[in-house]
Amino acid sequence: xxxxxxxxxxxxxxxxxxxxxxxxxxxxxxxxxxxxxxxxxxxxxxxxxxxxxxxxxxxxxxxxxxxxxxxxxxxxxxxxxxxxxxxxxxxxxxxxxxxxxxxxxxxxxxxxxxxxxxxxxxxxxxxxxxxxxxxxxxxxxxxxxxxxxxxxxxxxxxxxxxxxxxxxxxxxxxxxxxxxxxxxxxxxxxxxxxxxxxxxxxxxxxxxxxxxxxxxxxxxxxxxxxxxxxxxxxxxxxxxxxxxxxxxxxxxxxxxxxxxxxxxxxxxxxxxxxxxxxxxxxxxxxxxxxxxxxxxxxxxxxxxxxxxxxxxxxxxxxxxxxxxxxxxxxxxxxxxxxxxxxxxxxxxxxxxxxxxxxxxxxxxxxxxxxxxxxxxxxxxxxxxxxxxxxxxxxxxxxxxxxxxxxxxxxxxxxxxxxxxxxxxxxxxxxxxxxxxxxxxxxxxxxxxxxxxxxxxxxxxxxxxxxxxxxxxxxxxxxxxxxxxxxxxxxxxxxxxxxxxxxxxxxxxxxxxxxxxxxxxxxxxxxxxxxxxxxxxxxxxxxxxxxxxxxxxxxxxxxxxxxxxxxxxxxxxxxxxxxxxxxxxxxxxxxxxxxxxxxxxxxxxxx
Amino acid sequence: xxxxxxxxxxxxxxxxxxxxxxxxxxxxxxxxxxxxxxxxxxxxxxxxxxxxxxxxxxxxxxxxxxxxxxxxxxxxxxxxxxxxxxxxxxxxxxxxxxxxxxxxxxxxxxxxxxxxxxx
Numbered sequence: 001x002x003x004x005x006x007x008x009x010x011x012x013x014x015x016x017x018x019x020x021x022x023x024x025x026x027x028x029x030x031x032x033x034x035x036x037x038x039x040x041x042x043x044x045x046x047x048x049x050x051x052x053x054x055x056x057x058x059x060x061x062x063x064x065x066x067x068x069x070x071x072x073x074x075x076x077x078x079x080x081x082x083x084x085x086x087x088x089x090x091x092x093x094x095x096x097x098x099x100x101x102x103x104x105x106x107x108x109x110x111x112x113x114x115x116x117x118x119x120x121x122x123x124x125x126x127x128x129x130x131x132x133x134x135x136x137x138x139x140x141x142x143x144x145x146x147x148x149x150x151x152x153x154x155x156x157x158x159x160x161x162x163x164x165x166x167x168x169x170x171x172x173x174x175x176x177x178x179x180x181x182x183x184x185x186x187x188x189x190x191x192x193x194x195x196x197x198x199x200x201x202x203x204x205x206x207x208x209x210x211x212x213x214x215x216x217x218x219x220x221x222x223x224x225x226x227x228x229x230x231x232x233x234x235x236x237x238x239x240x241x242x243x244x245x246x247x248x249x250x251x252x253x254x255x256x257x258x259x260x261x262x263x264x265x266x267x268x269x270x271x272x273x274x275x276x277x278x279x280x281x282x283x284x285x286x287x288x289x290x291x292x293x294x295x296x297x298x299x300x301x302x303x304x305x306x307x308x309x310x311x312x313x314x315x316x317x318x319x320x321x322x323x324x325x326x327x328x329x330x331x332x333x334x335x336x337x338x339x340x341x342x343x344x345x346x347x348x349x350x351x352x353x354x355x356x357x358x359x360x361x362x363x364x365x366x367x368x369x370x371x372x373x374x375x376x377x378x379x380x381x382x383x384x385x386x387x388x389x390x391x392x393x394x395x396x397x398x399x400x401x402x403x404x405x406x407x408x409x410x411x412x413x414x415x416x417x418x419x420x421x422x423x424x425x426x427x428x429x430x431x432x433x434x435x436x437x438x439x440x441x442x443x444x445x446x447x448x449x450x451x452x453x454x455x456x457x458x459x460x461x462x463x464x465x466x467x468x469x470x471x472x473x474x475x476x477x478x479x480x481x482x483x484x485x486x487x488x489x490x491x492x493x494x495x496x497x498x499x500x501x502x503x504x505x506x507x508x509x510x511x512x513x514x515x516x517x518x519x520x521x522x523x524x525x526x527x528x529x530x531x532x533x534x535x536x537x538x539x540x541x542x543x544x545x546x547x548x549x550x551x552x553x554x555x556x557x558x559x560x561x562x563x564x565x566x567x568x569x570x571x572x573x574x575x576x577x578x579x580x581x582x583x584x585x586x587x588x589x590x591x592x593x594x595x596x597x598x599x600x601x602x603x604x605x606x
Numbered sequence: 607x608x609x610x611x612x613x614x615x616x617x618x619x620x621x622x623x624x625x626x627x628x629x630x631x632x633x634x635x636x637x638x639x640x641x642x643x644x645x646x647x648x649x650x651x652x653x654x655x656x657x658x659x660x661x662x663x664x665x666x667x668x669x670x671x672x673x674x675x676x677x678x679x680x681x682x683x684x685x686x687x688x689x690x691x692x693x694x695x696x697x698x699x700x701x702x703x704x705x706x707x708x709x710x711x712x713x714x715x716x717x718x719x720x721x722x723x724x725x
Contacts, residue, residue: 072682132686139693146700150707159708163717166704167631170644170697177651177690178624185658190682584640584717585632592628 001049002057002076004042005086005127009035009120013113020109029101032112036094036119043087043123047080051499054079054512056129064514071191077129077513080499081335085251085258086126088339091482092250092346093119095475096243099350102469103357104241111151118144118247125255129513131180131216131267132190134259135173138219142169145252149240155458160582161232161239167584168232171591172222179215183267186212192266193513196506200270209272210602213279216267217260218595224256226320227289228590230313231580234297237309238455242353245305249312250346254338257319261331264323266506276326278605282598283324284412291317291418293576295425299551300573302364302452304352304433308345311388311426315341318422321415322403329409332500333402336487340395343483344387348430350476351381354468355437360459364433369440374468378438380476382431387483389427389540390419395487397537404536416536423540428547435548442552609662616657623650637705637715641698648694652687659683 012035020028049055055078062073093115100107121140128134142165150162184190186208187198199209225233233253237245264279272279294314301307315337322334352362354377361367371378390400400419407415435441502508511517579590623646630643659680665672667681709715 132689136689136693139697143693143696143700146704150704153704153707154711156708156711159704159711163637163701163704163708166697166701167640167644170694171628171631171647174624174647174651174694178620178654181651181654181658181686184683184686190686585634588628589632592632 001042001046002055002078002127003059005039005046005090005123006120008039008042009116009123013116013120016109016113016116020113023109025107028107028109028112029097032097032116033094033101035116036090036097039090039119039123040087040094043083043090046078047083047087050078050080050083054502054509056513056516063516071189071194071514074133075129075191075513076127077192077509078127079502079509081503082126082258082262084339085255086123088342089122089126089247089251089255090119092247092342095346095350095479096246098471098475099246099353100243101471103243103353103472111148114144114148114151115243115247118148122247122252122255125259129192129509130190131183131192131195131263132177134263135177135180135219138176138223138259139170139173141223141252141255142166142173145169145236145244145248148244149236149248151241151244152239152458155239157235157455158239161235161237164232164582164584164587165236168222168229168587168591169219171588172219172229174219175215175595176217176219179212179218182208182212182215191513192263193506193510196267196270197510197514199267204271206272206275206606207603209268210275210278210606211599213264213268213272214595214599214602216263220256220259220263221286222256222591223253224260224316224320225253225290225313226286226316227293227313228579228594230290230294231587231590233313234306234309234580235582237312238303238306239457242305242349242356245308245349245352246346249308249349250342253312253316254319254342257316257323257334257338261323261334261503265504266509269504270506275602275606278602280324280326281605282601283320283326284415285601286598287317287320287324288415288418289317290314290320291422293317295422296569296572296576297580299425299429299547299569300452300577301429303455303457304355304362304364305349305457306453306455307429307433308348308352311429312341312345314422314426315345315388318400318403318419321419322399322406325403325406325410325412325415327406327410328497328501328504329406330403331504332497333399333404333406335399335496335500336395336402337399339486340387340397340399340483343479343486344384344394344396347476347479347483348381348384348388350472350479351377351384354472354476356457356459357472358468362457363454364436367437369437371437372440375438377468377473377476378434380473380480381434381438383480385427385430385434385544387480388430389423389544391537391541393484393487395483398487400536401534420536420540420543424543424547427540427544428551431544431548432551435552609660612660612662613657616653616660620650620654620657623647623653635716635718637708637717638702640717641701641705644701645694645698648690648698651690651694655683655687655690659687 057076058073064071121137124137146162146166150158152158187195189195222229291314294310298310319334322330356362387394390396404416627643627647634640661679664677664679667678
C-alpha cells in the first residue's frame with residue numbers, strides 16, 4: 001500500500017492525459033474527487049499503520065542485502081508525520097476539487113491532470129527517504145505548480161507570477177542538487193539514513209557539513225518562502241486560480257519546512273551535533289525575520305489573495321521558529337501549527353474565491369460594503385481571522401502554545417513576543433478586510449493602505465451570480481471545523497509529541513531502513529505544563545480587534561492614536577514595498593545574497 | 607595527482623557556471639536570455655555530477671563487452687545526471703512557454719517591463 005499515494009494520482013493523471021479530453025466536465029470532476037478522496041484514505045491508513053513502526057518500502061524490492069552493505073534501491077520511509085502531511089495534502093486537494101465543482105466554467109482536462117500530478121509530487125516529497133528523490137519530487141511539484149499558477153495564461157500578471165515562481169524555485173532546487181551531489185561524493189550514498197550514518201561515523205569537518213547542509217536545504221527554504229527568498233510567493237499566490245492558492249498556501253509552502261526538518265534530523269543531526277547552537281541561531285534569525293517581514297507586508301495589502309499570501313509567509317516564520325528550538329517540544333508545536341494553519345488558510349482562500357465568484361473582485365476598496373448580502377461568508381472569514389490569531393479552539397492555538405512553551409523552556413522568551421506581534425498583524429489585516437467589505441466600515445481611504453498595489457483580478461467564473469453554491473461555502477465551513485476538530489482531542493498533542501520524538505531520533509529510521517528492524521516509538525515525556533487561555537491570547541484578541549478598528553478609523557482625523565500607529569506601520573511598509581519589485585532578477589539577487597549571508601553566519605558561528 | 611586536478615578543476619568550473627548563470631538571470635533584459643542563463647546554471651550541476659562520478663582511466667558503465675563487476679565510472683551518478691537533464695528540460699520548456707505567452711500578451715520580452723505587480 002505504501003507507494004499508492006504517489007502511484008494513484010500519477011496513473012489517473014496519465015490516463016486522463018491520454019483519453020480525458022473527450023470527457024464531460026462532470027466526469028472529470030468526479031474522477032478527480034474520487035482519486036483525491038482515495039488518496040486521503042490511503043494516507044490516513046498509512047499514518048495509522050505507521051504509528052507502530054516506521055514503514056519502509058523499497059521500489060522494485062531493491063533492499064539492502066548482506067552482500068552490498070549500502071542501499072542501492074530507492075525507498076519510501078513512512079512515519080505518521082510524513083503520512084499525516086500527505087493526508088493533509090490530499091484532503092486539501094479534495095477540498096480544492098470540491099470547490100472547483102461550481103467554479104471555473106472553462107476548465108479543461110489539463111486542470112485536473114496538473115492538480116493530480118501536483119498531488120502525487122507532494123505526497124512523494126512527504127514519504128521519500130532518498131535525497132535525490134526529494135529533489136525530483138521538488139522539481140515535479142514546481143513544474144506542476146508553475147503550470148497551475150499560470151493557468152489563466154491570458155493575464156499578464158499570471159504569467160509574471162508563474163515566471164518568478166519557476167525561476168526562483170529552480171535556482172534553489174539546483175543549489176539543493178549541488179548539495180546532494182557533494183554529500184554523495186563524500187558518503188557514496190543517496191539514502192538519507194545511510195548518508196546520516198556515514199556522516200556521523202566519519203567525523204566530517206564542520207565546514208563541509210555546514211556548506212552541504214545549507215546547499216541542500218536552500219531549495220526547500222525557497223519553497224518555504226523564508227526571508228529573503230519569499231518574493232516569489234506573493235506574486236504567485238496573488239494570481240493563481242483560487243483552488244490552486246488553497247494548495248499553495250495550505251500545504252505546498254509548508255512542505256518546504258517539513259523537508260528542512262526531515263533533512264536536518266535524519267541526515268545532519270548526528271554529524272552536526274557540535275554545531276547545534278550555530279544552526280539554532282541561524283534558524284532563529286531566519287524565522288524571526290520571516291515572521292516580522294511577512295506580517296508587515298500582510299497588513300499593507302488591499303488585495304485579499306496577496307494579503308493572505310503574505311500572512312502565509314509570516315506563519316511559515318512561526319513554524320521555522322518552532323523548528324529552530326531544535327527540540328521535540330518546539331517541532332511538535334510547529335507540526336500542530338502547520339496543520340491548523342493549513343486548514344484555516346485554505347478556508348480563507350476559498351472565502352476569497354467566493355468573493356471573486358460573487359462580486360468579481362477581491363480588492364478591499366472595490367468591494368467596500370458590497371458584500372453585506374453574503375454576511376455568513378463574512379462571519380466565516382472573521383472566524384478564520386481568529387484561527388490565524390491562534391485563538392482557541394483552533395489547532396493554531398495548540399501549536400502556538402506548544403511553541404511558546406518550548407521557547408520559554410530554552411530561555412528564548414522573545415520568540416513569544418514575535419509570534420504575538422505577527423498574529424496581531426496578520427489576523428488584524430484579515431479582520432480589517434472583513435469589516436470593510438462586509439460591514440462597509442472605514443469608508444475614508446485609510447493611511448495604512450496608502451501605496452498598496454491595486455491588482456486587477458478578473459473573475460474566474462462568467463456571468464452574474466446571485467447566490468453562493470453549496471460546493472463553495474461547504475468546503476470553507478468544513479475546513480474551519482476541521483481546523484478546530486484536529487485540536488479537540490487534547491490527547492492528540494501527546495500523540496504528536498511522541499511522533500516528533502521519533503522524528504528527531506534518526507537511529508530509529510536507520511534501524512528500520514538499513515537493517516529492517518522495527519522499533520516502537522519512544523514513550524512521550526509528560527507535557528511540561530497544562531495549556532490554557534493565557535495573557536498572550538488576550539493580548540492577541542485585543543490587539544487584533546484594536547488594530548483592525550484603528551486601521552479602519554485611521555482615515556478620519558478624529559482618532560489620533562490609530563493614525564499614529566498607522567503612520568509607523570506605513571513607514572515600515574513603504575521601505576519593504578520597494579524590495580518587492582516584481583522583477584525576477586532582483587529576486588534572484590536576493591536569493592544569492594541570502595544564501596551568502598546565512599552560509600557565512602553558519603560557518604562563522606559553528 | 608591528475609585525478610585530483612580534474613576534480614578540483616571540475617568543482618571550480620561548476621561553481622563558476624552556477625554564479626555566471628545567476629549573474630545572467632539577475633541582469634537579464636530578455637526572457638530568452640534569462641532561460642538560457644538558467645540552462646547555464648543547470649549545466650553547473652551536470653559538470654558537478656560528472657566530476658563526482660569520474661574515475662581516472664575507467665570506461666563508461668556499459669557492461670556489454672566486458673564482464674559484469676569490472677571497474678567503471680560511477681553508474682549511479684550517470685542515472686542522476688540523466689534524471690536531472692530530463693527534469694531541467696521540463697522546467698526550461700515551461701519557462702519558454704511562459705516567455706512565448708508573455709511576448710504574445712505584452713509584445714515585449716523584457717522582464718523589467720512585465721512587472722505589473724509591485725509592493
